[in-house]
Amino acid sequence: MHPLLRKLTGxxxxxxxxxxxxxAQVLKQPRLFRIVFNGMLDAxxxxxxxxxxxxxxxxxxxxxxxxxxxxxxxxxxxxxxQQEVRWHxxxxxxxxxxxxxxxxxxxxxxxxxxxxxxxxxKTFSIQALADIAAQDAAxxxxxxxxxxxxxxxxxxxxxxxxxxxxxxxxPNREKQCFTTSRNPSLIA
Numbered sequence: 001m002h003p004l005l006r007k008l009t010g011x012x013x014x015x016x017x018x019x020x021x022x023x024a025q026v027l028k029q030p031r032l033f034r035i036v037f038n039g040m041l042d043a044x045x046x047x048x049x050x051x052x053x054x055x056x057x058x059x060x061x062x063x064x065x066x067x068x069x070x071x072x073x074x075x076x077x078x079x080x081x082q083q084e085v086r087w088h089x090x091x092x093x094x095x096x097x098x099x100x101x102x103x104x105x106x107x108x109x110x111x112x113x114x115x116x117x118x119x120x121x122k123t124f125s126i127q128a129l130a131d132i133a134a135q136d137a138a139x140x141x142x143x144x145x146x147x148x149x150x151x152x153x154x155x156x157x158x159x160x161x162x163x164x165x166x167x168x169x170x171p172n173r174e175k176q177c178f179t180t181s182r183n184p185s186l187i188a
Contacts, residue, residue, distance in 0.1 A: 002035050005042075008050035013084065017046075019054040026058050033058065033065045040077045040085060049084035052077075056088040063095040070096050078109045083118040090124035094131040103136055111146070119155055126150060126158065130165040144169055 001009075004025065007018040026032045036058070039051030059066045066073065073096075078089045090113060093106045106128075113125040126147060133143035144166065151162030 004032055004035050005039050005047060005051070008036075008039065008047055008054065009044065010046050010050070013046055013049055016053050017050050019050045019057070022050075022054045023057045026054070027061060030062065030065055034069075037069050037072075040080075045082055048080070048082060052085045052088035056091050059092055059095055066092060066095060070098075070102070074102060074105055074109070078106075083116060083121050086113055086116060086121045087118065087124045090121065090128045094128040098132075100136075103132060103139065107132060107139060107143070114146075114150070119157060122150075122154070123158055123161055126162060126165065130169060133169055140169065 004022060007022050010017045022036060026036055033055075036051050036054050040048050040055060042048050042051070055066075073089065073092060077085065078093070080086060080089070090110060093110070096102075096106075098106060110125045110129050110132075113121050116122060116125075129143050130147065133140040133147075147162050147166050147169070151159050151166060154162065
């Protein structure tokens, strides 16, 4: 196991371990990004979760590092059933510039995430759906309709987030990007 990944091992999924140290190291040495990204596919759920946390934090500052891994993120990592990986994936996919076909695949994944038991997964998923709707006029009406339903039927936190997102997505408003990343620029 790579020494960088050893920093992310442990037994407690409620802890991010040394992921902030890993983030700092990868930001200084971006060539290490591949190692942490691939850790999201490891058999160990603690390692997967901590790698997902690290990759999300890294790409919030350096979204271009995700570009070479776009296909792998959508086709493999996003298929994970682990909630801690899913909520980070929902944040990361909103940072990608997507082809129309990729966008449809991501929307399908995010809609499936809306059935997750975790309210965190659901909340990040509606945020990502709103980000996509802001960028894609063809998908906007269907996503708005889904957000309206979730705003009526979801838990209080989702209702509040949904109302804010819908206020920004409605047609009379200026088109805005709602990404939760600290660096909202999109990457190809």
